[in-house]
Amino acid sequence: NAGVTQTPKFQVLKTGQSMTLQCAxxxxxxxxxxxxxxxxxxxxxxxxxVGAGITDQGEVPxxxxxxxxxxxxxxxxxxxxxxxxTSVYFCxxxxxxxxxxxxxxxxxxxxxxxxxxxxxx
Amino acid sequence: xxxxxxDPGPFNVPEGATVAFNCxxxxxxxxxxxxxxxxxxxxxxxxxxVYSSGNEDGRFTAQLNRASQYISLLIRDSKLSDSATYxxxxxxxxxxxxxxxxFGTGTRLKVLA
Numbered sequence: 001n002a003g004v005t006q007t008p009k010f011q012v013l014k015t016g017q018s019m020t021l022q023c024a025x026x027x028x029x030x031x032x033x034x035x036x037x038x039x040x041x042x043x044x045x046x047x048x049x050v051g052a053g054i055t056d057q058g059e060v061p062x063x064x065x066x067x068x069x070x071x072x073x074x075x076x077x078x079x080x081x082x083x084x085x086t087s088v089y090f091c092x093x094x095x096x097x098x099x100x101x102x103x104x105x106x107x108x109x110x111x112x113x114x115x116x117x118x119x120x121x
Numbered sequence: 122x123x124x125x126x127x128d129p130g131p132f133n134v135p136e137g138a139t140v141a142f143n144c145x146x147x148x149x150x151x152x153x154x155x156x157x158x159x160x161x162x163x164x165x166x167x168x169x170x171v172y173s174s175g176n177e178d179g180r181f182t183a184q185l186n187r188a189s190q191y192i193s194l195l196i197r198d199s200k201l202s203d204s205a206t207y208x209x210x211x212x213x214x215x216x217x218x219x220x221x222x223x224f225g226t227g228t229r230l231k232v233l234a
Contacts, residue, residue: 035224042125042208043165043224056217090164107153110210110222112164 001026006091006113013081013120021076021116023091029111030096032074033058034066036087037115043090049074050096081120089116124148124223127209131229138199142228144209145191152220153212154185156194158205159227165208168194199232206230 007022025032033048035058045058049068063085065077074093078085091113127144134140146154154171169176171183171192182195192209209225 031219040129040226042123042226045221048219050219056219107155107170109155109167109170110165112166114164115162 003027004091004093004111004113006089006116008116009114010117011119013078013118015082015120017078017081019078019081021078021089021091021118023074023076023113024072025074025091025093025111026072027093027111028071029093030071031108032068032091032093033110034064034074034076035090035092036060036085037090038087046076046089078118081118083120085118086120087118089118122147123226125209125211125225127207127225127228129226129228131231133231133233134199135233136199136201138232139195139197140199140230141196142194142207142209142230143191144193144225145189146209146211146223147190148211148213148223149190151190151211151213151223154183154192155210155212155222156181156183156192157208157210157224159208160205165224168207196230199230201232201234204230204232 004025030051034046035043047066049055092110094108094110156168157165158168159165171185175184180197184193206227206229208227211223215221
């Protein structure tokens with residue numbers, strides 16, 4: 001299994017440009033999400049999806065769009081890049097389920113992609 | 122105040138030392154707890170889940186205190202390869218009916234030869 005893959009690894013954009021960050025997973029996970037990581041801020045959730053055709057906003061969704069047409073892919077689109085979007089972006093996936101047993105649901109591991117380092121000039 | 126708080130460090134310790142990290146969380150609905158490890162310029166990876174009764178995995182011991190709302194990670198006999206940032210992660214219900222994973226900002230550990 002490749003796990004979670006992301007492309008590109010690095011990207012430099014000019015203000016106002018648009019681009020799509022790609023994310024794919026081969027673990028048949030229903031839940032996928034996008035985070036950004038900035039110094040001193042921790043990982044913050046941008047958008048997430050609980051299955052194909054279903055997406056929702058996280059805590060910092062402005063300026064980003066997502067879609068989920070297949071279980072495997074969850075691209076993140078920057079509509080009009082701004083310097084404030086300079087960050088490291090991680091895609092993650094996990095099993096869903098909300099059981100109370102130690103072995104199901106409660107302790108679903110999140111698997112992260114290797115990240116995309118984005119600089120907006 | 123952040124929902125999940127960690128001492129950012131860095132903790133500089135000699136090889137072989139024992140080091141402990143603490144993490145506090147503010148939402149009492151928090152349900153599950155984890156420690157992730159993140160190497161420099163890499164993605165976070167699960168180190169261990171934290172169970173109510175506490176759990177151990179080799180040199181690593183995790184404890185949970187629900188009453189005081191804190192989690193701890195103890196690393197014994199530190200190795201150079203333990204140098205990394207340790208992220209405290211809390212899972213709790215979100216308003217949309219799913220679950221959210223809230224990440225602390227991480228504690229940096231540097232193990233010195």
